[in-house]
Amino acid sequence: EAGVVQSPRYKIIEKKQPVAFWCNPISGHNTLYWYLQNLGQGPELLIRYENEEAVDDSQLPKDRFSAERLKGVDSTLKIQPAELGDSAVYLCASSIISGAGELFFGEGSRLTVL
Amino acid sequence: DAKTTQPNSMESNEEEPVHLPCNHSTISGTDYIHWYRQLPSQGPEYVIHGLTSNVNNRMASLAIAEDRKSSTLILHRATLRDAAVYYCILRDPQGGSEKLVFGKGTKLTVNP
Numbered sequence: 001e002a003g004v005v006q007s008p009r010y011k012i013i014e015k016k017q018p019v020a021f022w023c024n025p026i027s028g029h030n031t032l033y034w035y036l037q038n039l040g041q042g043p044e045l046l047i048r049y050e051n052e053e054a055v056d057d058s059q060l061p062k063d064r065f066s067a068e069r070l071k072g073v074d075s076t077l078k079i080q081p082a083e084l085g086d087s088a089v090y091l092c093a094s095s096i097i098s099g100a101g102e103l104f105f106g107e108g109s110r111l112t113v114l
Numbered sequence: 115d116a117k118t119t120q121p122n123s124m125e126s127n128e129e130e131p132v133h134l135p136c137n138h139s140t141i142s143g144t145d146y147i148h149w150y151r152q153l154p155s156q157g158p159e160y161v162i163h164g165l166t167s168n169v170n171n172r173m174a175s176l177a178i179a180e181d182r183k184s185s186t187l188i189l190h191r192a193t194l195r196d197a198a199v200y201y202c203i204l205r206d207p208q209g210g211s212e213k214l215v216f217g218k219g220t221k222l223t224v225n226p
Binding site: 103 | 199216
């Protein structure tokens with residue numbers, strides 16, 4: 001069974017440029033999460049989806065970050081414009097159900113903003 | 115969100131047991147104790163979880179204190195592939211907010 005797939009693995013951009021990350025969760029997993037991980041820190045939740053509905057986006061900086069999961073399957077996280085402080089790893093995870101199910105994480109997308 | 119406290123780092127020798135501690139003194143009655151680990155350049159992966167009783171699986175064992183204010187992840191025979199950051203996390207399946215809050219975790223170094 002394929003795991004959570006993320007792309008790109010690495011992205012280097014100039015500040016003020018836009019960037020987008022894509023995530024394809026495990027088939028049948030209704031819950032999808034985007035996490036941000038800064039160097040030396042644990043992951044921090046940005047947004048959680050139940051199917052196509054964003055049920056927790058309280059930690060998403062909405063002035064520059066946006067996310068969508070239009071058909072309740074794959075998802076895109078966008079940053080526009082990127083800032084130097086956005087350099088981090090962006091992790092996507094999915095689970096069958098929210099609350100108790102094991103989370104399966106992708107390998108992450110490492111963003112470097114110059 | 116209830117918090118957990120873990121040592122920043124620990125060292126072990128290959129093929130020896132490793133006991134990774136976690137304190138969670140503010141744990142609620144419905145919080146499950148979850149452990150995830152993150153290998154270098156990988157996303158976190160699930161290790162084990164429990165509520166009150168000790169748990170075993172193919173990866174590790176979880177020993178939970180009787181008052182549930184602390185727990186210990188036990189790797190019975192550490193291998194070099196177990197070198198990772200280990201996160202102890204509290205999750206409430208009945209809670210309305212599913213954040214799965216990660217701390218900084220414990221970085222485990224395994225010496226050959």
